[in-house]
Amino acid sequence: xxxxxxADPALTELDTAAEQLRAAVxxxxxxSLHIRTIDTGSCAACESELxxxxxxxxxxxxxxxxxxxxxxxxxxxxxxxxxxxxMDVAVAKTYxxxxxxxxxxxxxxxxxxxxxxxxxxxxxxxxxILPVDVWIPGCPPSxxxxxxxxxxxxxxxxxxxxxxxxAEAR
Amino acid sequence: MSVWFLRGIRRGIVTTRYPARPEPSTAAxxxxxxxxxxxxxxxxxxxxIAVCPSGALRxxxxxxxxxxxxxxxxxxxxxxxxxxxxxxxxIELSAVAREHLIKTIRxxxxxx
Numbered sequence: 001x002x003x004x005x006x007a008d009p010a011l012t013e014l015d016t017a018a019e020q021l022r023a024a025v026x027x028x029x030x031x032s033l034h035i036r037t038i039d040t041g042s043c044a045a046c047e048s049e050l051x052x053x054x055x056x057x058x059x060x061x062x063x064x065x066x067x068x069x070x071x072x073x074x075x076x077x078x079x080x081x082x083x084x085x086x087m088d089v090a091v092a093k094t095y096x097x098x099x100x101x102x103x104x105x106x107x108x109x110x111x112x113x114x115x116x117x118x119x120x121x122x123x124x125x126x127x128x129i130l131p132v133d134v135w136i137p138g139c140p141p142s143x144x145x146x147x148x149x150x151x152x153x154x155x156x157x158x159x160x161x162x163x164x165x166x167a168e169a170r
Numbered sequence: 171m172s173v174w175f176l177r178g179i180r181r182g183i184v185t186t187r188y189p190a191r192p193e194p195s196t197a198a199x200x201x202x203x204x205x206x207x208x209x210x211x212x213x214x215x216x217x218x219i220a221v222c223p224s225g226a227l228r229x230x231x232x233x234x235x236x237x238x239x240x241x242x243x244x245x246x247x248x249x250x251x252x253x254x255x256x257x258x259x260x261i262e263l264s265a266v267a268r269e270h271l272i273k274t275i276r277x278x279x280x281x282x
Contacts, residue, residue, distance in 0.1 A: 063187065112271070114224040114240030127268065137202070137263045137271060139224075139242030144193045149264035151188060161263045162270040166236055169207045169278070 025101045026155035029075055031064040033154055036074035038094050041122065042081035045140040046108040050078065058143045065150055071097040076153060079130065080107045082116035083123035091129055103153050106132045107146065109139040137161075200243040201257045203236075208278040209254035210234060215277060218255075221246045232277060238263060239271035 037050055053060040054067065068074040071094045083091070095102070106126045109115050112135055113125030123129055136149035151157040215234050219227045226240040227247075247255050265271050 109224060109240060109242045112239035112268070114226060114237070114242060132268070133266065135239055135265045135268055135271060137239045137241065137265075138261065139244075141263075142196055142199055142261050144189060144196055145261045145263065147188065148262040152264045152266065157188065159264060159266050159270065160260075161238065161265045164258075164260065164273075165275070166202065166238065166258065166273045167205050167207050167275040 023155060025103075026153070028101075029103070030154045030156055033065050033076055033150070034068040034074050035065060035076050035078055035150075036068050036071045036094065036098065037078045037080065038087075038091060040079060040081035040087040040091060040111070040126070041084035042108065042110055046080040046110075049140045049143050049146060050080070050107070052143045053146055058147065060147065060150070063147070063151070071095075072099065074098050074102070076103040076105060076150075077130070078105045078107050079111050079126045079132075082110040082113075083126045083129050085121060085123065088129065095130060103133045104130045105134045105136060105149055105153055107136050107149075108141055109137060112137055114139070196261050197259070199261060200245055201259050201261060202238050202241045202243050202263070203247055203251075203255040204258045205234065205236070205251075205275050206254045206256075206278075207276050210275070210277045212277065214251065214254060217250055218247050221250055230274070234275040234277055236273045236275055237271060238273060239265070239268065 037047070039047060052058055060066075071077070075098070077095060077098060079091070081087075095104075104126075106112055111126035116122045116124050118124035118128070126132055134149050134153045136145055138145050141149070148157060152159050215229055218234070219229055223244060223246065224240050224242050226237045228235040228237070248257070263271070
């Protein structure tokens with residue numbers, strides 16, 4: 001118990017520093033964020049939704065988000081698919097090529113571990129190969145869900161799901 | 171101020187920061203379920219777990235563990251749950267931590 005008490009302040013200090021750093025990064029990105037997408041074996045439904053974001057109806061540019069053709073220009077990596085092992089090198093190179101600070105968003109049920117198990121072909125979820133900052137569920141997530149996830153990633157909207165119980169009694 | 175912007179406003183073209191009101195097209199989308207705790211029986215929970223193709227449901231002694239992240243909103247649980255599950259209508263499900271998506275749902279009196 002006493003050990004815990006002595007360890008707590010240092011941990012809290014570290015936590016506070018991490019939170020401050022996270023907020024500073026989000027502020028830096030909040031009006032201009034360049035996105036690189038990588039497909040690690042998705043069925044392309046998520047890609048279809050990602051592409052819809054740049055149509056006039058959803059128009060991600062109005063929010064200060066842009067797709068980048070190269071990871072070297074990207075601030076945020078959107079990962080789709082169940083992290084196939086054959087994509088390990090490509091994922092590692094893409095992530096390494098992005099300048100710091102960088103964010104990772106897992107898009108869809110595949111990278112969240114809902115569709116494929118971990119086996120000799122796939123890792124089964126993206127957190128096994130990348131540090132994920134925001135998780136967007138859905139199969140596929142609708143463009144609105146993707147926009148919400150991006151705004152959560154740059155601290156412009158609050159996360160909603162932690163307040164939902166998915167249970168009710170009557 | 172740019173002329174194109176003022177013209178846009180006059181003609182009723184609106185540019186919002188984020189959908190200011192719920193997006194109408196999302197009403198038709200499949201969404202993850204909300205479970206009725208009072209109607210969840212042990213038997214029904216076993217059936218739900220068996221029918222879930224993405225392994226989003228798991229049983230613990232007094233709780234049903236529901237992983238919203240793994241759920242593909244396929245709707246198979248609605249078919250067998252009857253009134254015990256309904257679509258949540260919720261699509262803004264992004265989470266900053268994976269564990270925020272894992273929900274423990276108490277199984278009702280009938281389930282224990």
